[in-house]
Amino acid sequence: MNILLLGSGGREHALAWKMAQSDLLTGLYIAPGNAGTSQVGTNVDINPNDFNAVKNFVIEKNIEMMVVGPEEPLVRGIKDYFLNDPFVAHIPVIGPGKDGAMLEGSKEFAKEFMQRHNIPTARYFSVTADNIGEGYSFLETLNAPYVLKADGLAAGKGVLILNDINEAKSELKAMLDGKFGAAGNTVVIEEFLSGIELSVFVLTDGHASIILPEAKDYKRIGEHDTGLNTGGMGAVSPVPFADSGFMKKVKERIVIPTVEGLKEDKIPYKGFIFIGLMNVNGDPYVIEYNVRMGDPESEVVIPRIKADLVDLFKAVAAGNLKVKSLEVDHRTATTVMLVSGGYPGSYEKGKKITGFDKVEDCILFHAGTKQAGADIVTNGGRVIAVTAFGSDKNDALRISYRNAALIDFEKKYYRSDIGFDL
Ligand code: AMP
Ligand code: GLY
Numbered sequence: 181m182n183i184l185l186l187g188s189g190g191r192e193h194a195l196a197w198k199m200a201q202s203d204l205l206t207g208l209y210i211a212p213g214n215a216g217t218s219q220v221g222t223n224v225d226i227n228p229n230d231f232n233a234v235k236n237f238v239i240e241k242n243i244e245m246m247v248v249g250p251e252e253p254l255v256r257g258i259k260d261y262f263l264n265d266p267f268v269a270h271i272p273v274i275g276p277g278k279d280g281a282m283l284e285g286s287k288e289f290a291k292e293f294m295q296r297h298n299i300p301t302a303r304y305f306s307v308t309a310d311n312i313g314e315g316y317s318f319l320e321t322l323n324a325p326y327v328l329k330a331d332g333l334a335a336g337k338g339v340l341i342l343n344d345i346n347e348a349k350s351e352l353k354a355m356l357d358g359k360f361g362a363a364g365n366t367v368v369i370e371e372f373l374s375g376i377e378l379s380v381f382v383l384t385d386g387h388a389s390i391i392l393p394e395a396k397d398y399k400r401i402g403e404h405d406t407g408l409n410t411g412g413m414g415a416v417s418p419v420p421f422a423d424s425g426f427m428k429k430v431k432e433r434i435v436i437p438t439v440e441g442l443k444e445d446k447i448p449y450k451g452f453i454f455i456g457l458m459n460v461n462g463d464p465y466v467i468e469y470n471v472r473m474g475d476p477e478s479e480v481v482i483p484r485i486k487a488d489l490v491d492l493f494k495a496v497a498a499g500n501l502k503v504k505s506l507e508v509d510h511r512t513a514t515t516v517m518l519v520s521g522g523y524p525g526s527y528e529k530g531k532k533i534t535g536f537d538k539v540e541d542c543i544l545f546h547a548g549t550k551q552a553g554a555d556i557v558t559n560g561g562r563v564i565a566v567t568a569f570g571s572d573k574n575d576a577l578r579i580s581y582r583n584a585a586l587i588d589f590e591k592k593y594y595r596s597d598i599g600f601d602l
Pocket of ligand 1: 329
């Protein structure tokens with residue numbers, strides 16, 4: 181089977197690395213990919229949001245399945261674009277259509293979905309410029325801190341958490357006035373949930389679903405979760421507090437009602453659902469849905485999956501996922517993200533990366549890298565995720581960190597406390 185994977189980050193390298201191990205695979209293409217994906221497949225210089233170029237490539241190379249890594253092409257409707265074109269309508273796309281992708285593309289849609297299907301989540305109120313007064317009144321019913329979320333996609337920057345009510349009110353106004361562009365035309369005000377976060381991943385064909393290994397990621401740039409939010413600085417899987425009792429609640433209260441809710445709402449959904457949740461005193465509450473795998477969570481979740489991922493994707497496409505089960509590696513996987521100095525603010529690219537010949541017992545998943553002649557150079561804020569297995573979290577982290585020190589580039593930075601709270 182010829183497969184095209186869209187995307188270029190660590191998540192896509194992990195997906196490509198795993199699919200490349202499948203006997204079912206003939207050709208693997210990654211658009212646009214990075215220096216890591218080119219080691220397991222063929223990179224093609226196509227922007228995933230250029231649907232026409234993607235379609236032409238699919239026809240030209242006889243692609244038989246397309247896997248969509250990032251959310252943007254899904255939210256923009258790449259699946260619908262394929263379904264509406266007679267030349268490619270028959271090509272299975274792993275990822276939801278525009279309607280299902282609204283779970284990530286609109287916070288208000290996601291909250292209404294959860295309310296309609298009795299899925300536990302924080303109390304909320306949705307505001308536009310027309311009812312800002314009601315928004316102020318709702319804020320007054322809450323205790324600090326206050327959570328404000330731009331409705332639309334805002335590259336992970338659209339959530340503000342504020343301690344002061346007056347600041348919350350003025351930020352609400354600023355968001356509605358365009359602080360985050362059109363993404364903030366609607367703002368969801370939420371009750372603050374206090375607890376520890378967990379990332380849960382589901383693969384579904386729209387009927388049956390498989391819960392993949394869970395993970396915890398570390399979003400802040402600084403040690404002990406301080407400083408600015410990033411795409412993610414590291415991850416651990418499994419997560420000790422996500423024991424069988426907790427995961428049973430997640431399955432019964434969240435995963436099943438989500439998949440059933442999509443069915444009830446007549447939203448066909450074939451792909452990943454990433455549930456970001458908060459463990460509040462032992463009970464799970466949904467913080468957000470994403471319609472893709474997480475990054476850097478993929479860099480620990482995917483290596484723990486023993487099943488053939490292409491075989492699972494084929495079952496998703498055919499609608500017979502219910503006959504599949506998941507075998508999981510019970511060891512702990514950890515990943516430490518090496519980033520460019522300055523990230524998540526401004527940073528330089530094009531720095532030569534060295535040490536590839538020195539690392540041992542780890543898997544390097546490239547995020548922002550590219551080939552430049554004989555060298556591999558940095559090409560983004562997040563550069564390489566260093567994944568390792570161990571008998572427990574500390575054992576795995578020791579190996580991730582030993583190797584993280586061996587890969588080098590100018591102004592390399594990484595957090596040295598991944599997993600500190602587990
Ligand atoms: P989101 O983009 O919805 O994942 O929000 C970004 C981050 O803000 C989450 O990962 C949480 O750490 C935090 N957050 C979002 N909503 C809430 C909430 N209702 N209570 C507490 N923290 C939240
Ligand atoms: N690591 C969080 C995300 O992928 O959105």
